[in-house]
Amino acid sequence: MSLSNLTLMRGNGHWLPSTGPVMQLVVSSDRDRAYQLFSVLNDRGRSLGDADLLRSYTLEMVHKFPKHQGKVAELWDKILPAPSKEVSDFFLAYYPSKTGTRTGLPIFKKLRDEYFPNPEASNESEAESLINKVNEFREEMELFLKIRKGEWPYKSQPTPGVTPAITAWHKDHLRRLVISLKHELAMPLLLSAARTADEKKFAELAYMLEIFSFRYKNVCGGHATTPAKRYYIEAKNVRDSKAKTKQSAGVGFDLASRHSSRNRHPMPSSSQVWNLGFVTITEERSVVISGSFSRP
Incomplete structure (x- = not known):
């Protein structure tokens, strides 16, 4: 007879047939050990999130x-x-x-x-x-x-007769960044910006990151470690700046990542500059992006 068909009778300690499941009590005085056990077991024996x-x-x-x-x-x-x-x-x-x-x-x-x-x-x-x-x-x-999901995180109500500041063209930058380019590394920074910045500044950030992602990852084949670290730092800076000033104005960031000279997709020489609005990509074997949430 299997263990699942037995139950322990309190008092005499004998195993007797039972039609119900077995419940086993585990007691621990160590909180960390208790949560360690709880982290790998539930009523179905599957890992808990x-x-x-x-x-x-x-x-x-x-x-x-x-x-x-x-x-x-x-x-x-x-x-x-x-x-x-x-x-x-x-x-x-x-x-x-x-x-x-x-x-x-x-x-x-x-x-x-x-x-x-x-x-x-x-x-x-x-x-x-x-x-x-x-x-x-x-x-x-x-x-x-x-x-x-590439959905715009702001709720904006269009005003009749007025051209909206943020159009489908702006919103497409976000969709391409997270859906087409699959640049999930930027999620912490995007989350911070959506939480603290206004819609226009968020649109400019999505535009900047879309260009950076394509140039750095798709063109240069850059490694994720360097931009990830910068994203994390700037994500916190954005929140900290918001908390200090109680407004998003003046919040900015500087992203820079060095690339190997052996990269099969070298960047343009120092005499070549790609000026993309408030994003500039320049310097030999390097990707340098600098800017802020507002155009100069």
Whole structure:
């Protein structure tokens, strides 16, 4: 008879036939070990996603505040219905967008240590702050999914008789960047910009990145490491600048990446310059892009 058809009777310790499943209780006084076990097992024996672990952890943090716990659960219920890969990819973009550094693994531990360092909320104010953080996850994930699909992340209402500042031509730059060129490295920076900059400045950024992606990746065959690091740093800078000034004006960035002279797609000589609006590509065996969210 298989183990699934047996049950342990409390008290005498005998195994007796049962038609129901077996439930095994595992007790651990070590919180990290408990979450390590939880990270690889669920009721179907399949791996749980980092968001599932984060949901469980945040709910436990506010267990002393039932009303707040209910709000946290409602927010996670709006996040987790998305496919697990989409949720995971969101956090992989969100973390460097906020911190300026690569996420690394395990994602759950990184997110927990960065945003929820205390094991539990000690008062209602801390519980409310936790709600606000999970709600921020929800809002930013909505933006992330729109951008990832090449959809424009802003809601603009056209005014009759007035030519809109942002047209389909501007929006196509974003679609080509993320759909045609598949330049997912820029997602942290795009997410930061969509969260902090106005529509016009975001359009200029998408235009700049589309050109950079094509020249650096498709023409030069450049490696992803250098631009990724710059994207992460500038993504954080954009958010920090917004937080300091409470406005997006003046937020800018400088991207530069050195390329090997052995590249089979060499850049033009120093006497050649490609001036593309506020984006300039020049210097032998190099790709230099400089600019800001507003044209000079």
